[in-house]
Amino acid sequence: MVLQLADAYGRVATDLRISLTDRCNLRCAYCMPAEGLDWLPSPARLTDDEVVRLARIGVQQLGITEIRFTGGEPLLRRGLPGIAARTAELRPRPEISLTTNAIGLARLAGPLRAAGLDRVNVSLDTLRPATFGELAKRDRLDDVLAGLAAAAAAGITPVKVNAVLMRGMNDDEAPDLLRYCLDRGYQLRFIEQMPLDAQHGWRRENMVSAGEILDSLAPHFKLTPDDPAARGSAPAEIFLVDGGPARVGVIGSVTRPFCGSCDRVRLTADGQIRNCLFARDESNLRDPMRAGASDDELAGLWRRAVAAKLPGHGINDPGFLQPARPMSAIGG
Numbered sequence: 001m002v003l004q005l006a007d008a009y010g011r012v013a014t015d016l017r018i019s020l021t022d023r024c025n026l027r028c029a030y031c032m033p034a035e036g037l038d039w040l041p042s043p044a045r046l047t048d049d050e051v052v053r054l055a056r057i058g059v060q061q062l063g064i065t066e067i068r069f070t071g072g073e074p075l076l077r078r079g080l081p082g083i084a085a086r087t088a089e090l091r092p093r094p095e096i097s098l099t100t101n102a103i104g105l106a107r108l109a110g111p112l113r114a115a116g117l118d119r120v121n122v123s124l125d126t127l128r129p130a131t132f133g134e135l136a137k138r139d140r141l142d143d144v145l146a147g148l149a150a151a152a153a154a155g156i157t158p159v160k161v162n163a164v165l166m167r168g169m170n171d172d173e174a175p176d177l178l179r180y181c182l183d184r185g186y187q188l189r190f191i192e193q194m195p196l197d198a199q200h201g202w203r204r205e206n207m208v209s210a211g212e213i214l215d216s217l218a219p220h221f222k223l224t225p226d227d228p229a230a231r232g233s234a235p236a237e238i239f240l241v242d243g244g245p246a247r248v249g250v251i252g253s254v255t256r257p258f259c260g261s262c263d264r265v266r267l268t269a270d271g272q273i274r275n276c277l278f279a280r281d282e283s284n285l286r287d288p289m290r291a292g293a294s295d296d297e298l299a300g301l302w303r304r305a306v307a308a309k310l311p312g313h314g315i316n317d318p319g320f321l322q323p324a325r326p327m328s329a330i331g332g
């Protein structure tokens with residue numbers, strides 16, 4: 001019997017984001033400092049079998065219909081193709097997606113497609129090698145672009161691209177990024193930078209807002225809002241580009257929050273349930289699982305964790321506090 005992951009505000013979580021590692025091979029300024037972070041020790045991380053067991057409980061007992069693998073950088077997890085393949089064997093078969101920086105995807109796109117990967121979201125913030133080096137502290141732009149092309153060639157379509165604009169760094173690149181994606185059939189979404197960086201350097205006044213992004217596209221493209229009914233619980237506001245069918249999305253996570261229709265729940269690489277990106281509490285499934293808890297007991301803990309979900313992220317409230325864990329450890 002399926003008991004849904006419902007909260008007190010009438011929302012039901014059906015979209016499970018599983019972080020497979022907190023490590024990353026980039027050091028994007030909006031995420032972590034140049035020197036990296038103290039990574040989780042490997043015994044703390046869920047094993048492949050533990051990940052698949054929790055995915056199975058989510059799908060079979062709790063109504064999860066989509067599973068997205070994230071990180072850190074999930075392509076760094078050696079067992080990813082195997083985890084994806086075993087997830088694809090679950091019934092009812094969940095949709096399987098991946099959020100990645102695409103470094104290594106040139107090699108892995110084919111095996112992941114064969115394993116059952118349905119969709120991919122690639123982070124690409126700049127097309128200028130020098131800006132990439134400054135923003136991500138690594139000279140890997142060519143690897144990212146090759147990974148994108150490989151995903152499209154492997155049929156993991158539509159390839160989605162996520163871009164974060166940072167003031168004074170790449171905030172002039174919105175039209176170029178959109179042109180690049182339109183030319184290749186990728187679906188681009190701009191995302192407002194959120195206060196989830198490990199350095200706690202986010203400042204609202206430095207954030208490039210959804211409104212500014214649209215303003216910077218307006219001289220170059222004719223954008224008309226797509227049917228809002230089609231949005232559902234998806235975070236992006238979608239615009240037709242030059243009359244369509246091409247589209248661009250803008251995710252105003254901060255200035256245009258969409259928490260009222262949130263359907264997500266997160267599992268960290270060390271087995272903690274987070275009912276919101278900005279949750280200040282976590283529910284530990286790893287330790288009870290390792291102590292012998294049954295599937296039903298784990299499902300019960302999971303349901304209680306989601307039931308306590310707050311109505312929204314509260315970034316716009318005066319008392320907002322950034323969560324203790326940075327994005328790389330939560331899973332974006």
Ligand code: SF4
Pocket residue numbers: 258259260262263264275276277278311312313
């Ligand atoms: S901030 Fe939290 S409640 Fe809002 S959409 Fe994100 S995960 Fe959902």
